[in-house]
Amino acid sequence: MRRLISSGSSFEATIGYSRAVVQDGWVFVSGTTGYDYATMALPDDIEAQCANTLATIARVLAEAGSSIDDVVRVHYILPDRRDFPKLWPQLSQVFATARPAATMIEARLMEDAMKIEIEVTARLRS
Secondary structure (H helix, E strand, O other), rough: OEEEOOOHHHHHHHHHHOOOEOOOOOEEEEEEOOEOOOEOOOOOOOHHHHHHHHHHHHHHHHHHOOHHHHHHEEEEEHHHHHHHHHHHHHHHOOOOOOOOOEEEEEEEOOOOOOOOOOEEEEEEEO
């Protein structure tokens, strides 16, 4: 059975995607940026954006029946790869248990103010 999960972001309806898709024991979380989706506010600094991004992902995974500790794959997308080391302390703490396979990609994001986008794949808890 396929289940779609929304974070309430206006981007989802406008662009036509789900924050996450749950199917066949997996949770596929779309690229998520640093917005606080309740207020649609985007902090200025990358560390705060990363914290918001990870909080959104954690909420979505919990709704799906999974968690950050069940993440097996993560993609980090940053417009400036030189910012990535600033996030290592935060990321190493959040993913200390999961230790997922990871890739960092340098690419422009949808808005210039966006400084990080994170996409994850996780297993559902048995």
